[in-house]
Amino acid sequence: MLKRIKNLFGPAPVPQPPVAAPLPYRHVSLFHWRPANGSVNFGDHLSQVLVSRVLGLRGLTLEDQVEQSARLLAIGSILHFAAHDDVVWGSGVNGKVPESAFTAQRLDIRAVRGPLTEEFLRSRGHRVPAVYGDPALLVPHLFAGRFRPTGEKPHVIVPNLHDLRLVAGKPDVVSPLAGWNVVVAEILKARLVIASSLHGLVIAEAFGIPARYVRLSETEDLFKYRDYYYGTGRTDFEYASSIPQALEMGGMPAFAFDPRPLLDAFPWDLWR
Structure with missing residues (x-):
């Protein structure tokens, strides 16, 4: 397993420095990646x-x-951005980043995205509970009744940010730069979601909409997609190389998701 993980790693992207916390008192700072241009x-x-x-x-x-x-x-x-003693709830490893970029020696891990991330962290001496799941799977549970699938479109395309230019001008493209609620609503209009955006896939499947990963470019490493699919119990990972092929293949097999283990793993104790 570890050898397979190492083989999934490629050249490193330019790292993004952590954003300084603006609050002047003790608090829990949430780190997440944001494009350098402010979008x-x-x-x-x-x-x-x-x-x-x-x-x-x-x-x-x-x-x-x-x-x-x-x-x-x-x-x-984003785990290559982790510092000593950071708390992890659902994050994953980025396959584009070399192992040398992971420098945190102590992590408080409550849940990870999938078993490939778990294996990577265990190989570096971290204790990892077997709680898997991208927290985006919780959207239907946390926003019950707000978003509803309509199935009014045969399909939509949700590109990864780096693939957006490759589908410019195509109909039924959902931009990942739009507001989160708009993206979710547009995804739920489709009967099939074709996406190179990982969270386009996650949101679609969270609401029971068939989805297929389409590899529009080599920009993103396969690690995060495999990690997500393996974490949902689907090890037979197949992806499309083009939009027509994705339409022909249809969605991946559905899976059952119980939100309780991931919610129970949330680090409430940080807010004593």
């Missing part, structure tokens, strides 16, 4: 949306003063 990428921004929503279940916020400062990593392939 908001749908999948990464879901981290802010969902963590805030989970906290709201108990009347808490990311602005609360707490007994001890902490930093939380949730949605995204």
Whole structure:
């Protein structure tokens, strides 16, 4: 397994430095990736949306003063940004980043995206509970009744941010640069979702819409997609190389998702 993980790693992208916390008192800082040009990428921004929503279940916020400062990593392939003692809830490894970029020696891990991330972290001496799941799978549960599939379109295309230019001008493209709620609503109009955006796939499948990963470019490593699919119990990972092929293949097999283990793993104790 470890050898297979190593083979999935490729050249490193330019790293993004962590954003400094703006609050002057002890609090829990949520780290998530954001494009350098100041835009908001749908999948990464879901981290802010969902963590805030989970906290709201108990009347808490990311602005609360707490007994001890902490930093939380949730949605995204962002573990190479982790620092010592960071808390991890659903994050994953980025296959584009070399192993040398992972420098955190101590992590408080509550859940990870999938078993490939688990194996990578265990190989580096970290204790990892067998709790899998991208927190974006919780959207139907946390926003019950707000979003409903309509099936009014045969399909939509949700590109990864780096693939957006490759589908410019095509009909039924959902931009990952739109507001998170708009992206979710547009995805739910489709009877089939074709996506190179990981979270385009996750949102579609969370609402029971068939989805197929289409590899429009070599920009993104396969690691995060395999990690997600394996974490949902689907090891027979097949992807399309073009939009016509994705239409022909249709969606991946469905899976059952129980939100309780992931929600139970949320680090409520940080908000003492």
